[in-house]
């Protein structure tokens with residue numbers, strides 16, 4: 001009988017998709033998993049987003065749970081190998097599903113998941129999710145879309161273990177309707193969610209160019225030493241610069257086009273911003289971003 005259990009386990013793991021997630025230590029208390037700067041597809045299977053673990057000494061706090069159950073499971077296992085600590089809290093930065101479809105894994109463990117009240121209005125647990133339609137069924141296995149159990153509508157400061165966590169909600173629509181950032185004042189570490197992209201073109205599809213630039217201006221007052229975005233690898237104190245310049249350059253050019261009476265199609269054709277052309281996802285996102293910016297800015 002003793003051979004039955006190992007046999008069953010090896011059969012069940014044979015079918016399970018395994019994410020190759022590599023933990024990277026960003027600061028002594030923060031370890032992150034950096035996803036590919038790419039759209040979600042069957043190659044990366046949703047490993048195209050950044051998620052982080054904060055070591056509070058008594059527990060972990062997780063910033064974004066990732067794109068699926070098995071992604072969250074793989075990250076959790078990698079962290080337990082580094083230091084076995086329970087996860088006490090998961091914080092979701094915003095409603096885009098690559099950032100929170102791993103919630104079900106933590107909810108199943110009884111871990112509290114927290115997000116902004118935008119989850120009440122703008123998050124969908126309908127099937128199939130955007131992630132589900134783009135990644136392989138094996139990688140999506142066991143994922144149950146699970147919204148945060150607790151939502152907040154104003155800033156909050158939490159003391160967990162030896163960490164103080166400041167949760168700030170952006171004043172207005174920026175990358176999404178309501179973006180939440182987490183700041184650790186002791187080490188001046190900022191988890192900026194998708195207000196900060198690197199190594200790829202940001203996505204303005206769901207956002208507001210003015211609100212996003214304002215949010216990045218507000219975040220500058222925190223004087224963060226380490227800035228971790230929702231996508232991309234850069235984490236120094238200049239990590240928000242690429243997104244900021246991309247958006248401000250775009251706004252200047254689109255405003256000028258509108259003022260000169262140039263129509264939307266010609267503006268999309270003209271505002272090519274060649275210095276960003278070599279960035280990943282330029283071909284798939286840039287034109288749509290100019291289109292979205294034009295539609296917002298023409299009402300000013």
Ligand SMILES: [Zn+2]
Pocket residue numbers: 094096175176194230
């Ligand atoms: Zn997003």
